[in-house]
Amino acid sequence: MTADELKGLIRTVPDFPARGIQFRDITTLIGNGPGLRAAVGQLACIAREAGAEAIAGMEARGFIFGAAVAVELQLGFVPVRKPGKLPVETIGIEYALEYGSDRLEIDPASVGQGQRIVVVDDLIATGGTACAAAQLLRKAGAVVEDAAFVIDLPDLGGAAALRECGAAVHALVDFAGH
Ligand SMILES: O=P(O)(O)OC[C@H]1O[C@H](OP(=O)(O)OP(=O)(O)O)[C@H](O)[C@@H]1O
Numbered sequence: 001m002t003a004d005e006l007k008g009l010i011r012t013v014p015d016f017p018a019r020g021i022q023f024r025d026i027t028t029l030i031g032n033g034p035g036l037r038a039a040v041g042q043l044a045c046i047a048r049e050a051g052a053e054a055i056a057g058m059e060a061r062g063f064i065f066g067a068a069v070a071v072e073l074q075l076g077f078v079p080v081r082k083p084g085k086l087p088v089e090t091i092g093i094e095y096a097l098e099y100g101s102d103r104l105e106i107d108p109a110s111v112g113q114g115q116r117i118v119v120v121d122d123l124i125a126t127g128g129t130a131c132a133a134a135q136l137l138r139k140a141g142a143v144v145e146d147a148a149f150v151i152d153l154p155d156l157g158g159a160a161a162l163r164e165c166g167a168a169v170h171a172l173v174d175f176a177g178h
């Protein structure tokens with residue numbers, strides 16, 4: 001499936017969750033079997049070429065694609081969670097969003113020392129979430145040099161921010177003029 005065909009399956013909802021935000025909604029993409037299959041397959045190719053030994057995904061939308069990529073590559077999946085969800089002692093990090101701020105947490109035991117982890121998420125906007133996830137995974141001992149997204153919003157500078165954070169950005173489609 002081409003990038004334009006994938007892009008055509010993504011719905012844009014204006015003014016959600018706040019006025020002025022063009023929300024790029026993957027509900028329509030994941031509701032389409034061939035579209036979901038193509039997106040997961042293309043993300044898996046990127047992760048395989050990056051030498052992934054495990055896949056990490058951020059709650060919630062990153063779980064959809066990240067877990068599917070992990071299954072495709074027969075790798076383990078590291079859940080990067082919103083606060084208070086993991087039943088063990090976690091390590092966490094605060095980060096800024098396009099609309100607000102949040103916190104991510106992981107179980108440090110879910111990461112192998114020196115393990116090469118590729119971060120997978122539906123979308124990169126400011127790059128705050130992905131950079132926070134990379135920092136957290138590294139703190140637990142992982143090597144994080146690549147991140148793969150279905151959607152890049154280039155106007156928000158996330159790809160550049162994540163490169164600054166030490167990880168290369170790979171995206172299947174982009175929406176300029178967020
Ligand atoms: O590049 P950034 O500016 O950090 O934004 C991108 C993040 O925002 C969205 O998640 P959100 O926090 O809205 O949570 P959700 O997956 O639970 O909807 C999206 O799924 C990314 O994880």
Ligand SMILES: Nc1ncnc2[nH]cnc12
Pocket residue numbers: 021022023024025098123125153178
């Ligand atoms: N514009 C946007 N659309 C969908 N998810 C997002 N996460 C951050 N910005 C977003």
